Amino acid sequence: MPIALVDGNNFYVSCERVFDPSLEGRPVIVLSNNDGIAVARSEEAKALGIRMGEPFFRIRDLVRREGVRVFSSNYPLYADMSRRMNETLARFSPEVEVYSIDESFVGLGGFRRRELVAYARDLRATMKTWTGIPVAVGIGPTKTLAKLANRCAKKMPGFDGVCDLTDPAPRARILPTVPVAAVWGIGPAATLRLAQLGVRTAADLRAMPPELARRILTVAGARIVRELNGDSCLDLDLLPAPRKGTAVTRSFGRPVVAWTDMEEAVSAFAARAGEKLRAQGLAAAHLAVFMHTHRFNRDPAYANVRAANLVPATDDTFALVGAAVRAARAIWRDGFRYTKAGVVLADLVPRARVAPDLFARGADGRAARLMAAMDALNARMGRNTVFPASAGLARPWKIRAERRSARYTTSFAELPCVAAR
């Protein structure tokens, strides 16, 4: 069955452009949390030489000189635009696998080959009209080839956003022009090892004996070789698999030096982690807290992590906050400038399968009702309408986000205004 990969072009930038047409045709970048690095660039910004992951402070001058428009990340907006994209895709196929915030695989069984490209063009145009997001569509007999086709649709002139590699003939033409590092699943380490064997292009990799691929790149590599040959090894996952772990980690807006600030931060992270658990109907049996000082400067360095078992497994914010603060207290050392900390939950199990503990907090169901009430208030009135007091009000450690656009689609207070005269 042919598989399409539909991918939003420069997704975060495209989301910003939907609500501010003056950004069209201009260099635009979106920054990571804490305004640290560039995580999305418009084509114009790429042309200026701004790289993926480039630290913002290093391109300040360039940004000013060239009039680059800069945005902090606005995840509520991007997540909602992503949801709209997938709703649109659902009109085109019953088989959609949401792969990431800006990419989905789409099953295209039942089409004749010559219909595929026309259908993909229709999908692309509809997506632009309905959501405002420009997408590229890559089609292939396997996920790996669909990914590769998607890259060609975006990068190579002449495709105009749709590339079909279902037939062997265009594959034979295109694979030799694709560097092996651009193949899905081939990272920097594999690229290096392959280069030593003279394997430089996707075509070279495709021609590799499976046994050799297995030895050099382990089972994942052997699978990639088969997929490049049109032999499908990766099925569409139509139902998202349950999470195995979840984490809330942040760099601080400025270094934390006081325990009370760290306690607030860790409480807030644990509370957020609890919300994520409950949203997915999960409970955690294992929790870890880490904190560390700056990685790049010469401040005295300290890093540590402390784990704890949660018995019974829980999704209760106050149980999580308590365990997280205890773990943090155990590794806290005075006299350091902490720049990052996080709460990591693992061993997630379905909430409904946790055996109740007669003596645990909330055995009478009151804690669960409290959580439900908190979640309902925060959903209706906005995040952090209610939160544990230990998470604090001042939050001096909060991330920087100085250039955030409005949450146009998820907050009534921030709806875009339109005037006609």
Place this chain on the structure above:
DNA sequence: TCTGGGGTCCTAGGACCC
């Protein structure tokens, strides 16, 4: 002189993805 074979489970670390 000669010192087995086959499992499972857990964890840490590496690699990769967006």
Place this chain on the structure above:
DNA sequence: TCTGGGGTCCTAGGACCC
């Protein structure tokens, strides 16, 4: 001065079992 956050999978090696 200023360098993100959140995931998954695989392997090797140790501990333990019979």
